[in-house]
Amino acid sequence: MSALFTPLKVGSTTIPHRIGMAALTRNRSTGTVPNEIMLKYYVQRVQGGAGLIVSEGILISRQGTEWLQAPGIWDKAQIEGWKKITDAVHGAGGTIYAQVLGRLSHPDAPEQIAAGEPVYAPSAISARGGKFRFLAGEPGYVTPTEIVDPTVFIAQFKQAAINAKEAGFDGVELHAANGYLVQQFLDFNSNMRTDKWGGSPENRARFAIEILKALIEVWGPNVAMKLSPAGGYNDMGMPLQDIIDTFGYLLREANKLNLAYVTLMKYSAFLDPEYDGKKRATQHDVIETFTPFLTKVPVFANAGVTPAEAEELVGSGKVAGVFFGMNWINHPDVVRRIKAGKQLDNPLDWMTLYGAEGVDPALGYVDYKEATY
Structure with missing residues (x-):
């Protein structure tokens, strides 16, 4: 595993190896405010070897909040909560980027009601799939309200970046994958606009590009982006x-x-649910197809990458690094295990993945065991 364990310059920071921790939705915040058990969770992963952590998806506004107990970064209490976490991560020797996103939602979701605004999207087209498990009957998505002025949302992303800097993060990652707001603009199935934000590939990419430019105004070189070209989710x-x-x-x-x-997220069957009896995504080799477009920017592979595949991808120069996701949930010591040749063999408890009302939030979150070294 020699290739994986070499340093890499990421923005203005040099990380000690090529294995990152991807963003993982865990729904453990207090309302929308980060808390002490989240601090413990992130520090555990730094102690387990994580050199670069991407936070769980952080909401840029109350409007669009999809799930209960998902953290935001639009008010002072949230910024202060994240500051405690970033300080602890830095104290343990880690680097942490904030993943910022605008999301899908349901008008009956409590935070959406509190926002007092409708669910927005590029066009008034309802996504299929997606069950709101905390609402009666687990309803699916409703037809959203078309965004009149996308620059309003670009400004929200910029303010989130400003708040992330105040909260002590090392950078920001724009979540432009998995059918959330940015990818909705990219995909012509969800974006049927006829103005400068829709139609041609150049117009549909405009929203993402303008957000990146706004983030760079705040963060300089410490801005990243996550894409899922072969994703069928949402x-x-x-x-x-x-x-x-x-x-x-x-x-x-x-x-x-x-x-x-x-x-770049590889094709994942897990993120390609069936609609009307068939998969939605177009399967292809994302790494081979899209890395040639990036001659100046480090590429990380994500989605179902194994340690052996990670070594091959990095060792061959196909990518600069890899992000592991699900393995970090049930193995707080992923990097230490890979370096020591240990198996990633803790069983994953799917029942505690996103927490549950009345259940100890520590279960399936900070109680997974490290290997014996």
């Missing part, structure tokens, strides 16, 4: 040539922006 998915035209244009433009890194 009703995404275009024919292959349209995917290449759209994401290729976006990446060519991103290549000019001196980003810290771009994460």
Whole structure:
């Protein structure tokens, strides 16, 4: 595993190895405010070897809040909560980026009601799939309200970046994957606008590019982006040539922006649910297809990567690094295990993945065991 354990410059920071911890939704905040058990969770992973951590998805506004106990970064209490976590991560020797996102939601979600605004999207088209498990009957998505002025949301992303800096993060990662707001603009199934924000690949990529530029105004080189060109989650998915035209244009433009890194998610069946009896995504080799567009930006692979595959990808120069996701949930010591040749063999408790009302939040969160070294 020699290739994995070499330093890498990411933005203005040098991380000690090529294994990162991807963003993982865990729903353990107090309302929308980060808390002490989240601090323990992140510090455990630094102690387990994580050199670069990407936070769970952090909401840029109350409007669009999809799940209960998902953290935000739009008010002072949230900033202060994250500051305690980033200070602890730094004290343990780690680096942490804030993943910022605008999300899907339901008008009956408590935070959405509190926001007093409708659910927004590029076009008034309802995504299929997605069950709101905390609402009676587990309803699916409703038809959203079309965004009138996308620059309002770009300003919200910029303010989130300002707040993330105040909270002590080392950088920000734009979540432009998995059918959330940024990818909704990229995909012509969810974006049928006829103004400058829709239609051509260049127009559909405009929202993502303008957000990146706004984030860079705050963070300079410490801005990253996550993409899922082969993802079918939240009703995404275009024919292959349209995917290449759209994401290729976006990446060519991103290549000019001196980003810290771009994460490319490989095809994952887990993130490609069936609609009407068939999968939504167009399967293809994301790494082979899109890394040629990024000649100046480090590329990280994500989604179902094994340790052996990670070594091959990094050792061959196909990518600069890898992000592990699910393995970090049930193995707080992923990096230490890989370096020592230990198995990633803790069983994952799916029942505690997102917590549950009335259940100790520590269960399935900070109680997984490290290996014996």
